[in-house]
Amino acid sequence: KIPKATITRLSIYDRQLELLEFDGYRVVSSEKLAWLCQVNSAQVRKDLGYFGEFGIRGVGYDVIDLQAQIKEILAINRNWNLGMVGIGKLGSALIQHHNFSARGFKCVAAFDNAPDKIGKRHPSGLMIRNIDELREAVRELDVEIGVITTPASAAQRVADLLLEAHVNAILNFSPTRIRVPECCLVEHIDFTVMLDVLVYKFHHEARG
Amino acid sequence: KIPKATITRLSIYDRQLELLEFDGYRVVSSEKLAWLCQVNSAQVRKDLGYFGEFGIRGVGYDVIDLQAQIKEILAINRNWNLGMVGIGKLGSALIQHHNFSARGFKCVAAFDNAPDKIGKRHPSGLMIRNIDELREAVRELDVEIGVITTPASAAQRVADLLLEAHVNAILNFSPTRIRVPECCLVEHIDFTVMLDVLVYKFHHEARG
Ligand SMILES: NC(=O)c1ccc[n+]([C@@H]2O[C@H](COP(=O)([O-])OP(=O)(O)OC[C@H]3O[C@@H](n4cnc5c(N)ncnc54)[C@H](O)[C@@H]3O)[C@@H](O)[C@H]2O)c1
Ligand SMILES: NC(=O)c1ccc[n+]([C@@H]2O[C@H](COP(=O)([O-])OP(=O)(O)OC[C@H]3O[C@@H](n4cnc5c(N)ncnc54)[C@H](O)[C@@H]3O)[C@@H](O)[C@H]2O)c1
Structure with a gap:
């Protein structure tokens, strides 16, 4: 392994x-x-x-x-289709982040539940869909990886919806632990972990 | 070590x-x-x-x-003062990210160069300052860690300004390598690395 x-x-x-x-x-x-x-x-x-x-x-x-x-x-010669859920500041930044597409990750679907966002076209060209339509969109666009960029309170519900839609690989940015069955893979991201690394090195190198 | x-x-x-x-x-x-x-x-x-x-x-x-x-x-019992440079979608999301402040990282200063952002108050309460005023603000607010969330083209210039202002610890989110002298610590973040991990596991576990 x-x-x-x-x-x-x-x-x-x-x-x-x-x-x-x-x-x-x-x-x-x-x-x-x-x-x-x-x-x-x-x-x-x-x-x-x-x-x-x-x-x-x-x-x-x-x-x-x-x-x-x-x-x-790394299996990134092929393209991986991402579905982003929660098109707020972080979700929006991620869709447009250069390295995403440069490494074979393509955001093919965007979902939200806010009435003022649903049906709007994101600057990247992507249409923001209603999270209620997740299942059909996953099938139609062959979404393979779900990215959760909603507030923590919505994350578990969104994970459940992704699993129901047969999306078994999830990248979770929200600051909460989501529960998933064994067939599902979750990677949790928290940038503050990198801040901890920086701080530790800084602290210890400063002390000499 | x-x-x-x-x-x-x-x-x-x-x-x-x-x-x-x-x-x-x-x-x-x-x-x-x-x-x-x-x-x-x-x-x-x-x-x-x-x-x-x-x-x-x-x-x-x-x-x-x-x-x-x-x-x-991890030296996070004390608070670390962050200065965020580039208050776009990612910078804005980071300032408000719950875990940041929960772990002793406080964003005390925000900088941008866009005329329509300078002088505006960010929803978090932070005033967005002109990047030209970096040096004074760093001294006044005791900024210890610089966070770069500008486009890649601006990153090296911003790193140089942070160093001139004696900020020696930098967290770089932009998709480019920045050059710094030995006295400076840089942590580069690219969340696509986590996508690679997810994809590898998914690929290999799917193959059985
Ligand atoms: N991992 C990290 O290092 C990191 C960094 C910054 C932010 N975050 C986290 O990312 C998340 C998003 O942050 P943000 O600043 O972009 O927030 P935001 O409020 O700008 O965006 C959240 C979006 O999610 C949508 N949403 C809410 N409930 C939903 C649901 N049930 N279904 C679909 N969409 C829903 C909202 O309408 C909104 O568009 C937060 O949980 C934040 O703590 C994590
Ligand atoms: N590391 C990751 O995983 C990750 C994820 C998403 C985005 N990004 C990167 O983060 C950066 C920001 O992304 P975004 O979507 O928030 O972009 P954005 O265009 O929404 O925001 C960039 C901000 O930087 C400001 N800016 C530009 N030049 C500046 C300068 N010289 N001094 C001060 N401010 C300056 C702009 O006015 C703007 O407010 C990009 O480089 C993007 O590729 C990284």
Whole structure:
């Protein structure tokens, strides 16, 4: 079983490889890739080692090939259809976030329950639908991942509706734990976790 | 040197302990805490082991004491003053995000460069200031952490201004790498990394 930390790092390696390619590099050593990603090079080799033999000992990795291999591992060569629920400030920002679409995630449906939002066209071009029509829209647009960006009080209800509509992968941004059956995968996101990381490092580096 | 993954998990343990306290639990075993946090119990004991002796062998941890100890480790007993730059959809959502303030992070200043936003009061009560006044505002309000929620094209310039104003800890949400000197700490956030994790698990669990 691949550790979650490895998956997260693979995604970080992939982004750095994209930037290296953009800057004109053809080859990168595990030491340099590790330094760019703020991990040690043994970790890079260990993470990649789960998936096979990459690169040339003593030389490094081909920047373009390794990206393709990692993208395949991350199953993001294909497009994933997202449905966003709760088109407030956060939902709206996410729909338009550049990296979303750049990495094969396409927001194909947007849902809300506010009368003044339903039926309006979002700046991205997406029509905001009534959450009551979730089931039909999921079927029609083949929504695979549900993203919850509603207030905490609405989150469990929205999760239940997504599950009823057979959306089994959920990304939850609301600050509450949602309960789902075993067939469903939930990733919870809270940016304040990254603030904690920053604060800890800052606190400890400041103390010396 | 404490691994970053440990810091992230400590923050997750802390949240689960808060929920346990809310549900009336006084003690939790490392097995149960591990299960709630989706890690194995050896990892929990290893992470906490970096910081000392906690809990009672064979019994578990005191839910309230362990929270206090972890919060102290995470240096979030005290308040950290944030300055948000770029009060668009994402910046606005972050200012009002419940968990921010619940964990000792207080947004004390908001900056933008759009004439129709400068001088306006944000719904949270915060006055949106001109980014040109960053230096004075940082000194006056003791801003410790800068949060960049501008478009990618503005991010490096904003980082330079924060550094000039002696803000040495930056949380960057824009989809671009910013360059900073050694004295500055940057955490980059891209929630598409979590989408990658979700997709990988989904892809691999679906294949069986
Ligand atoms: N994870 C993070 O780091 C993070 C950061 C910022 C905000 N948040 C959270 O994201 C959520 C959204 O924040 P926001 O600032 O965009 O809020 P918002 O109030 O601007 O938007 C919420 C939207 O959800 C809609 N909604 C409410 N109930 C609904 C329902 N039952 N079905 C469909 N739509 C519904 C509302 O009409 C509104 O459009 C909040 O829970 C907030 O705490 C999380
Ligand atoms: N990290 C993530 O997961 C994630 C998710 C969503 C959005 N984003 C990113 O966050 C950023 C903001 O997204 P948004 O949808 O809120 O955009 P937005 O256009 O709604 O807001 C951007 C704000 O920045 C202000 N601004 C521009 N240049 C500035 C400058 N030089 N100084 C001060 N303020 C300036 C604008 O006036 C505007 O208010 C984008 O870079 C987007 O790609 C990241």
